[in-house]
Amino acid sequence: MHIPDGFVDVKTAVAASALAVAGLSYALYQVRRELPLRRVPLLGLGAAFVFAAQMVNFPVIGGTSGHLVGGALIAALLGAPAAVVVITTVLIAQCFLFADGGVTALGTNIFNMAVVAPVVGIAVFRGVSRMLSGLRGQVAAVAFAGWCSTVAASLACAGQLAWSGTVGWAVAFPAMTGIHMLIGIGEGAISALVFFAVAKARPELTAATPVLPKRSFVGYGLLVVIGVALFAAPFACPWPDGLEAVAAKLGFEHAAKQPMAAPMTDYVMPGVGSAGLATALAGVVGALVAFGLAVFFSRLLVKNETVSAETSANS
């Protein structure tokens, strides 16, 4: 999902970079305020851990292999603000050390993988682990959070590519999101396996769900929503372009002589009702299947709930 150089145009790069800088600054502010001083080195070690974990290859069918991305996992282990800082550091290193992801696309990549993925991941993780109790619930929550964060990041990525005009939405959306709905299953499974391994070895590391005050939830939620409105909404829904709608609402649509139109208007508009509905339906079905898989996987993995619950309660 690392976007190389030359794939995003100036407006997308600037908009995504602004959102990424906002997210990163907010995360740094929160880490500085709320993370205990003794856990600060854990950020650097966490970044090294994510980097090293990404090098472990997991075999998939036919000689191919995949690896962990880790946004949701590290968010579940360290909390969202720390995860944003950690994944950003990893992305900067990958960009300058290995040219994984372009320099001009760095802001875009940071927004997708270091802001959207951990924030969506932690939101889903907290929601599901409240719904399903115990270690089993936590493992299921990590698995589903891994899937959701992967799909959300790929959605943002597809939107940015389409908004830049590099790849049409009609190609980018099914290619990126469709494939990542499958990749997300692997990400979720690996995240759950690793989380379970950590919980078995050191239950106190996973027992405390990372604290995230309501206010910061609003802040991050706002960032993700702005991103989605900016990058994906013009294509995914029959409403007018997100910016245009905002402009109309704020009453300065006359200020802009040429309202900014979605680049693919003609391409998407015909039959958008049914196509949009089908897409939404496919998304809902996919999410339900992923959730079912996550719960099933957690039952398979965490055999003896009572024993695990006791060990985590004891520590």
Added chain:
Amino acid sequence: MSGIHFGHNHTPYAPEFRPTAGVRVPFAWLAPEWKLAVMLTLVVGTAVMPLAWWYWHVGAGVLLLTVALSGRVALKPLLWRVLWLLPFVAGAALAAVWHGPTGPGWPTVAARGGLCLLTVLIFAAVTPFGALPGVLRRIGVPALLVTTMALMHRYLFVLVDESDRMRRARTCRTFTPKRRFGWGVNAEVIGRLFVRASERAERIYLAMCARGWK
């Protein structure tokens, strides 16, 4: 300044990217700040300018080739890395073919992608990563991010070696070859790695405090 250590054939990263300590930095007379500035100028210019302004692209290409062929950059790892990353550029260029008239077109996408890729890789080859945190600190990047980056660079190779040792240990002790590289085993290794990383982080905190960090 510690070097960059990578030595794993199963990773996509070429082992030659691991310059050992004491190897001379190419173009050391140019401060890393300037290298970064030149790289950013080249990349941003290439990504923004239309292909019609071809003299920019040709100029950038000539400059990059001069640096690459100056004899101070190891060519083999550079070529491997380019070969490894080229399919991604080609794939997206291919997707741009379908896009039709509104996009920049696949030759532009391919040329921009390829040129930027080469620029960053040559920058990485002439600038040790250990120099970057200092540069970032001087240009005003928040200290927390710089510290995180420096610690990541310091411990990345320690953790990679550690995970390799754990995998080797597992391979010796696991008798059924089918399970040797199974998902469960790999995940177990990664989980242990996290546990060790967090334990190490606590020791590092104590060490940092002992050296007057606050």
